[in-house]
Amino acid sequence: MSPHGTGRRGVLVTFEGGEGAGKSTQISRLADHLEGRGLRVVRTREPGGTPGAEAIRHVLLAGGARRFGSAAEALLFAAARADHVDRLIRPALANGAWVLSDRFTDSTRVYQGTAGVARDLLMALEQVALGGVAPDLTVILDIPADIGLARAAARSGDGGPDRFEGDPLAEHEARRKAFLAIARAEPARCVVIDATADADTVAAAIWTAVENRLTVATGDTVTVTGA
Ligand code: Z5A
Numbered sequence: 001m002s003p004h005g006t007g008r009r010g011v012l013v014t015f016e017g018g019e020g021a022g023k024s025t026q027i028s029r030l031a032d033h034l035e036g037r038g039l040r041v042v043r044t045r046e047p048g049g050t051p052g053a054e055a056i057r058h059v060l061l062a063g064g065a066r067r068f069g070s071a072a073e074a075l076l077f078a079a080a081r082a083d084h085v086d087r088l089i090r091p092a093l094a095n096g097a098w099v100l101s102d103r104f105t106d107s108t109r110v111y112q113g114t115a116g117v118a119r120d121l122l123m124a125l126e127q128v129a130l131g132g133v134a135p136d137l138t139v140i141l142d143i144p145a146d147i148g149l150a151r152a153a154a155r156s157g158d159g160g161p162d163r164f165e166g167d168p169l170a171e172h173e174a175r176r177k178a179f180l181a182i183a184r185a186e187p188a189r190c191v192v193i194d195a196t197a198d199a200d201t202v203a204a205a206i207w208t209a210v211e212n213r214l215t216v217a218t219g220d221t222v223t224v225t226g227a
Pocket of ligand 1: 018023024045046077103105107163202
């Protein structure tokens with residue numbers, strides 16, 4: 001059964017939030033849970049997920065596009081997303097998979113939006129990149145910026161901060177507020193989870209949200225009931 005009448009049979013769940021919120025950790029937990037029920041799962045991330053998008057990721061996170069300004073960075077994030085959607089996400093959904101993406105469109109709205117890129121431009125880019133694909137559920141992992149950054153720093157060891165991690169704390173806090181504003185504006189799509197809790201507690205809250213909002217059928221058929 002197609003959740004959106006677009007011929008697709010799978011489910012797209014996106015994970016959003018600040019650095020070190022636990023997105024990768026929780027995608028892994030949810031994937032294990034779904035796979036344990038016999039469902040096909042595709043784990044992916046943005047920017048990235050395809051060879052072309054991973055190449056763009058390298059440029060963006062190394063700071064190679066910073067000198068061109070935030071609008072140019074938004075164009076590159078959108079180009080990476082278009083490739084990711086066309087070559088990986090849309091085919092996987094058509095194939096009935098659960099696609100779990102570490103960041104997606106909300107990250108552009110938040111990071112490039114709080115950096116001053118016009119909302120009209122961001123929404124136009126989003127429309128072009130998605131071509132009708134949209135998340136069924138977005139899990140926003142909410143955590144004070146200083147806690148998330150400390151977690152990310154402890155994990156990355158001597159790798160040092162990337163293009164965005166090195167921004168001032170106030171920018172990270174502005175991003176946190178922007179994610180929460182999206183959740184308030186789109187409550188049917190978004191669920192906010194307290195990410196300061198231990199990983200097991202967070203995983204349980206995410207599973208409850210998945211069960212409340214999506215019908216998790218075993219085998220090939222996945223139906224989406226909405227919030
Ligand atoms: N960006 C953008 O500007 N525009 C866009 O459109 C898109 C992205 C798509 C990509 O970064 C950057 O690109 C991102 C936004 C920008 N900014 N930055 N930086 P990335 O992909 O390299 O990294 P990230 O998305 O920010 O995630 P992360 O830092 O890798 O963190 P995470 O995946 O949310 O967390 P984690 O790796 O699961 O956990 C971090 C550590 O905390 C790790 O040691 C865990 O073991 C630990 N952890 C996890 N959960 C817990 C709990 N519950 N308690 C205690 N410790 C925990």
